Amino acid sequence: MTDRWVALMRQALELAERGRYGTSPNPMVGAVLLSRNGDVVGTGAHLRCGGPHAEIFALQEGAAQAAGGTMVVTLEPCVHQGRTPPCVGAILAAGIARVVIGPRDPNPLVNGSGVEALRTAGVEVVEGVEEEACRQLNRRFFHWIATGSPYVRLKMAMTLDGKLAARGGRSRWITSEASRREGYALREEYDALMVGVNTVLADDPRLVRHLALNPDPHLLRVVLDTSLRTPPEAVLLERDPQDVVIFCREGSPADRRKELEGRGATVVEVGDDGRGQCDLRQVLRWLAPHGASSVLVEGGGEVHWSLLREGLAQSVHAFVAPLVLGGREATPAVGGAGFASPQEGVRLRFVEVRRLEEDLVLIAEVERV
Numbered sequence: 001m002t003d004r005w006v007a008l009m010r011q012a013l014e015l016a017e018r019g020r021y022g023t024s025p026n027p028m029v030g031a032v033l034l035s036r037n038g039d040v041v042g043t044g045a046h047l048r049c050g051g052p053h054a055e056i057f058a059l060q061e062g063a064a065q066a067a068g069g070t071m072v073v074t075l076e077p078c079v080h081q082g083r084t085p086p087c088v089g090a091i092l093a094a095g096i097a098r099v100v101i102g103p104r105d106p107n108p109l110v111n112g113s114g115v116e117a118l119r120t121a122g123v124e125v126v127e128g129v130e131e132e133a134c135r136q137l138n139r140r141f142f143h144w145i146a147t148g149s150p151y152v153r154l155k156m157a158m159t160l161d162g163k164l165a166a167r168g169g170r171s172r173w174i175t176s177e178a179s180r181r182e183g184y185a186l187r188e189e190y191d192a193l194m195v196g197v198n199t200v201l202a203d204d205p206r207l208v209r210h211l212a213l214n215p216d217p218h219l220l221r222v223v224l225d226t227s228l229r230t231p232p233e234a235v236l237l238e239r240d241p242q243d244v245v246i247f248c249r250e251g252s253p254a255d256r257r258k259e260l261e262g263r264g265a266t267v268v269e270v271g272d273d274g275r276g277q278c279d280l281r282q283v284l285r286w287l288a289p290h291g292a293s294s295v296l297v298e299g300g301g302e303v304h305w306s307l308l309r310e311g312l313a314q315s316v317h318a319f320v321a322p323l324v325l326g327g328r329e330a331t332p333a334v335g336g337a338g339f340a341s342p343q344e345g346v347r348l349r350f351v352e353v354r355r356l357e358e359d360l361v362l363i364a365e366v367e368r369v
């Protein structure tokens with residue numbers, strides 16, 4: 001039976017993809033319902049936070065043939081009353097005989113109690129099918145639940161010689177339109193965008209979503225700005241300034257703070273990181289309960305360095321253009337003081353390498369710091 005469960009779990013994983021842009025901070029989940037004699041009679045995906053879970057959609061489709069059947073689902077079904085009723089109750093009411101899952105739900109409100117409730121009621125539970133693929137799909141969710149801190153991905157558009165901008169600071173555009181589009185798609189997946197103040201000063205970015213894939217209009221936009229150098233007239237503050245959070249160090253100029261707050265931004269003071277800049281642990285600790293289970297960092301090199309050095313970034317999504325800008329002064333993809341030897345460096349593992357028009361896309365996960 002194992003091969004069949006694997007094939008069906010892969011189908012459920014594909015279904016889960018439908019929720020990529022809408023479920024945060026919930027996980028993406030897909031489900032396939034089989035009748036007693038093994039025919040697929042229902043499929044479902046969790047599409048948006050607050051909406052029905054995947055199991056419920058599958059049950060709605062195949063309700064008449066669910067009794068004695070099997071539910072294949074990418075994550076342990078929930079037992080708690082959240083924004084929607086518990087799925088275990090619906091599974092039992094439908095008379096399902098077997099539930100096949102990927103991993104257990106790490107959410108402390110579930111974490112094994114869904115499996116236990118099903119087994120207690122006499123339902124056979126098969127665990128751990130395509131477990132790693134299911135975890136990978138929801139790596140942001142697993143990280144956020146396990147650590148209480150947002151999942152952090154660094155997005156960099158760089159040249160073959162590792163520059164984010166040319167000498168003098170100009171960076172538009174290094175990569176192709178297709179790469180920029182993929183970068184915009186990432187913005188639809190993450191709860192917050194983060195940049196350093198030098199990027200605001202150099203590029204005056206809007207940091208908005210362009211593709212309308214995510215039904216939630218709110219995207220937290222975060223600036224790390226030690227002494228509040230963000231200009232009050234920055235384009236960033238023109239639209240939805242209530243979604244802009246500027247982190248500065250304690251004791252920043254009160255008049256600058258007043259001006260930025262006057263434009264509608266939230267200014268949050270954090271401690272010193274020991275190098276005269278914002279303490280990033282405090283920044284992430286503030287963001288987690290303010291709607292950011294995941295953060296996409298869009299530069300520049302100084303912020304990338306700080307997050308990698310502190311062990312606070314989980315992955316890197318790099319677009320590499322076949323372009324060389326050279327220049328000792330040009331912004332590197334990762335700046336800072338640098339490590340003194342390869343042994344001290346941050347070790348990553350490539351999880352995806354592909355071509356995108358003339359560029360390369362490299363996705364890597366941080367293995368150890």
Ligand SMILES: NC(=O)c1ccc[n+]([C@@H]2O[C@H](COP(=O)([O-])OP(=O)(O)OC[C@H]3O[C@@H](n4cnc5c(N)ncnc54)[C@H](OP(=O)(O)O)[C@@H]3O)[C@@H](O)[C@H]2O)c1
Nearest residue numbers: 157165169196197198199226277278299300301302303306
């Ligand atoms: N190609 C791309 O994908 C891309 C993306 C973004 C930016 N860029 C380019 O990159 C350049 C800017 O990058 P950059 O490396 O110079 O600067 P940056 O990373 O954008 O900003 C760094 C500044 O952020 C502030 N900051 C506060 N807390 C910090 C912390 N814990 N760690 C690091 N910084 C902290 C500091 O300001 P204080 O100095 O006031 O302390 C620091 O100097 C621009 O030319 C821009 O065009 C390119």
